[in-house]
Amino acid sequence: MTLSHAEWTAKAKALTFRNQAYIDGKFVDAISGATFDTINPATGEVLTQVAACDAADVDAAVTAARRAFESGVWSQMDPTARKGVLLKLADLIRENLEEFALLDTLDMGKPIIETSTVDVPGSAHFFQWYAEAIDKLYDEVAPTAPGDLALVRRVPLGVVGAVVPWNFPLDMATWKSAAALAAGNSVVLKPAEQSPLSALFLAELATEAGIPAGVFNVVPGFGATAGKALGLHMDVDCLAFTGSTATGKMFMEYSGQSNLKQVWPETGGKSPNIVFADCEDLEAAADMAAFGIFFNQGEVCSANSRLYVERSIHDLFVELLKARAEARVPGDPLDPATVIGAIVDEKQTQGIMARVEAGKANARLVTGGERVTVDGKGCFVPPTIFADVAQDDALVQEEIFGPVLTVIPFDTEAEAIAMANDSIYGLAASVWTDNLSRAIRVSDKLMVGTVSVNTVDALSAQTPFGGMKQSGFGRDLSLHSLEKYTALKTTWIKYKLQA
Structure with missing residues (x-):
C-alpha cells in the first residue's frame, strides 16, 4: 500500500x-x-x-x-x-x-x-x-x-x-x-x-x-x-x-x-534522442522524451538531453513536450504525487541556472528557465526546454545534469546521425521510427554504448551499461x-x- x-x-x-x-x-x-x-x-x-x-x-x-x-x-x-x-x-x-x-x-x-x-x-x-x-x-x-x-x-x-x-x-x-x-x-x-x-x-x-x-x-x-x-x-x-x-x-x-x-x-553523457516523422505514435514519443530528460530532475548521465526532431513534425512535437514539461511541477520530495524533486545541492542548482541564463541569450526559451522554491525553500529547477538552438551552442555540447532539454530540427537521416554523433560523449541514444530498416541502420551508425529504439534509456540486469568516447x-x-x-x-x- x-x-x-x-x-x-x-x-x-x-x-x-x-x-x-x-x-x-x-x-x-x-x-x-x-x-x-x-x-x-x-x-x-x-x-x-x-x-x-x-x-x-x-x-x-x-x-x-x-x-x-x-x-x-x-x-x-x-x-x-x-x-x-x-x-x-x-x-x-x-x-x-x-x-x-x-x-x-x-x-x-x-x-x-x-x-x-x-x-x-x-x-x-x-x-x-x-x-x-x-x-x-x-x-x-x-x-x-x-x-x-x-x-x-x-x-x-x-x-x-x-x-x-x-x-x-x-x-x-x-x-x-x-x-x-x-x-x-x-x-x-x-x-x-x-x-x-x-x-x-x-x-x-x-x-x-x-x-x-x-x-x-x-x-x-x-x-x-x-x-x-x-x-x-x-x-x-x-x-x-x-x-x-x-x-x-x-x-x-x-x-x-x-x-x-x-x-x-x-x-559523462549528452545523449541524443532522434524522432523521425514516420513515428506513428507521437504522443508516446513525447511522453518518453519528457521522461528521458526530466526523470530524476535530469540528473542522469544518460539523460536524453539533446532532442532532434524531423522538421515536418518539429513544431507539433515541441508543443507536445511543452505540455508535458509544464505538467511536471516541482514539489516536496516526500509527497508521493511529486515527480520533480529537488536538485542535489546549491552548487549544482547554481550551475544549472548559469547554463540556463547563458542559453537565453542564444536560443528560444519554450518553458521553464527560472529557479523556484517549494514552501519558500529548497533547490528546485522546473523542466526547461529550449528551441532554435545552434548545434555548436554550449546548451547542446556541454553536460548540464539538470532538467534542461534542447530541441533541434533536421531534414535528412544523415543530418540527424551527424548531429547526434557530434559530441565528445557516447553513452546512450534513442531513435523513434516505425521503419525497421531505418531503426537498425541508424542504430548501427550511432557511436554510443546503448541505443534504445522506440523507448528511452533502456537497461536491465542482463544488458551492459556504459559508453564510448569520453563517456x-x-x-x-x-x-x-x-x-x-x-x-x-x-x-x-x-x-x-x-x-
Missing part, C-alpha cells in the same frame, strides 16, 4: 542516521575526528554530520579489505554459500525498503515515489541477480595437445575501490558492489559526499546478511581526500568509478602515478561487468600419457 505524504513525513522525522565510516565490520569515527554536514536540498536542513574520511581512513579500510581477501573468508568461500549471503542481503534491502527510500530522498532530493518503487527495489534485484549468477559461471579448458591440460579461470582481483555519484546513491553503490562481491573481491566504497547515508546503511545490512568483517567497507568523504586516496593507494587492485569525465580522467592519472591499478570509468569504457550490469572485477589466470599442467 502506498504511504501518504503525511505518513512519509512522519517516518522521515523518526529516522536515525548512521553517520560514521564502516571499516572492518564496525562503525568508526574518522581518525581525524572531522565531519561534514549532509543537507536535505529540499529544505536546506542539516540531516546529520558524517565522518569525513581521508587518506588515513582509506588506508585502514584497504588494510582490512586486503586482510579479509587473503584470509579467504570470502574470496574462497563455497560459491553456493556466497550466493546465499548475497541473496540474504537482497532480502534485507527489501525488508528495509522504506528506510532506504527515505535516506536517498532526504539526502539528494529525489521523489519518494521513485526511490520507493524504482531505486530500492532495483538495488535488491541487482544483488539477487548477481547472487544467482555466482554458481552458474564456468571456467574454461583450452584446446591443447595430449599430455597438456590448460585451465583458464577467472579469479577475483583482490581489493576493489568503488567511487560512486550522488544521483542514484543506493543504485550506483549496488551496481559496483554487487558484481565485485559476487566475484569474490573485498570492496572499499566511497559514496558521494552529497549522499552517503544509504551506503552506510547498506554496509550494516551486509554484515547482518553474513558478509565477513573487512569484505565491505564504506569511507564517506570528499573526492579530493578520500576519493583521491583510493585512486592513489598502492594496495587497491581496481578502481570502479561513475561520475564526471574530468574526474574519470584524474583516476586514470592516479593509476599511472601509483600501481597501475585497473580503472573502469563510466563518465568512458567501464561497463556496469550484465555478466560482462564481472570481467572488470576478475583476472584471467591460466594453470598449465603437463601429465604423463603412459602409466
Whole structure:
C-alpha cells in the first residue's frame, strides 16, 4: 500500500542516521575526528554530520579489505554459500525498503515515489541477480595437445575501490558492489559526499546478511581526500568509478602515478534522442522524451538531453513536450504525487541556472528557465526546454545534469546521425521510427554504448551499461561487468600419457 505524504513525513522525522565510516565490520569515527554536514536540498536542513574520511581512513579500510581477501573468508568461500549471503542481503534491502527510500530522498532530493518503487527495489534485484549468477559461471579448458591440460579461470582481483555519484546513491553503490562481491573481491566504497547515508546503511545490512568483517567497507568523504586516496593507494587492485569525465580522467592519472591499478570509468553523457516523422505514435514519443530528460530532475548521465526532431513534425512535437514539461511541477520530495524533486545541492542548482541564463541569450526559451522554491525553500529547477538552438551552442555540447532539454530540427537521416554523433560523449541514444530498416541502420551508425529504439534509456540486469568516447569504457550490469572485477589466470599442467 502506498504511504501518504503525511505518513512519509512522519517516518522521515523518526529516522536515525548512521553517520560514521564502516571499516572492518564496525562503525568508526574518522581518525581525524572531522565531519561534514549532509543537507536535505529540499529544505536546506542539516540531516546529520558524517565522518569525513581521508587518506588515513582509506588506508585502514584497504588494510582490512586486503586482510579479509587473503584470509579467504570470502574470496574462497563455497560459491553456493556466497550466493546465499548475497541473496540474504537482497532480502534485507527489501525488508528495509522504506528506510532506504527515505535516506536517498532526504539526502539528494529525489521523489519518494521513485526511490520507493524504482531505486530500492532495483538495488535488491541487482544483488539477487548477481547472487544467482555466482554458481552458474564456468571456467574454461583450452584446446591443447595430449599430455597438456590448460585451465583458464577467472579469479577475483583482490581489493576493489568503488567511487560512486550522488544521483542514484543506493543504485550506483549496488551496481559496483554487487558484481565485485559476487566475484569474490573485498570492496572499499566511497559514496558521494552529497549522499552517503544509504551506503552506510547498506554496509550494516551486509554484515547482518553474513558478509565477513573487512569484505565491505564504506569511507564517506570528499573526492579530493578520500576519493583521491583510493585512486592513489598502492594496495587497491581496481578502481570502479561513475561520475564526471574530468574526474574519470584524474583516476586514470592516479593509476599511472601509483600501481597501475585497473580503472573502469563510466563518465559523462549528452545523449541524443532522434524522432523521425514516420513515428506513428507521437504522443508516446513525447511522453518518453519528457521522461528521458526530466526523470530524476535530469540528473542522469544518460539523460536524453539533446532532442532532434524531423522538421515536418518539429513544431507539433515541441508543443507536445511543452505540455508535458509544464505538467511536471516541482514539489516536496516526500509527497508521493511529486515527480520533480529537488536538485542535489546549491552548487549544482547554481550551475544549472548559469547554463540556463547563458542559453537565453542564444536560443528560444519554450518553458521553464527560472529557479523556484517549494514552501519558500529548497533547490528546485522546473523542466526547461529550449528551441532554435545552434548545434555548436554550449546548451547542446556541454553536460548540464539538470532538467534542461534542447530541441533541434533536421531534414535528412544523415543530418540527424551527424548531429547526434557530434559530441565528445557516447553513452546512450534513442531513435523513434516505425521503419525497421531505418531503426537498425541508424542504430548501427550511432557511436554510443546503448541505443534504445522506440523507448528511452533502456537497461536491465542482463544488458551492459556504459559508453564510448569520453563517456568512458567501464561497463556496469550484465555478466560482462564481472570481467572488470576478475583476472584471467591460466594453470598449465603437463601429465604423463603412459602409466
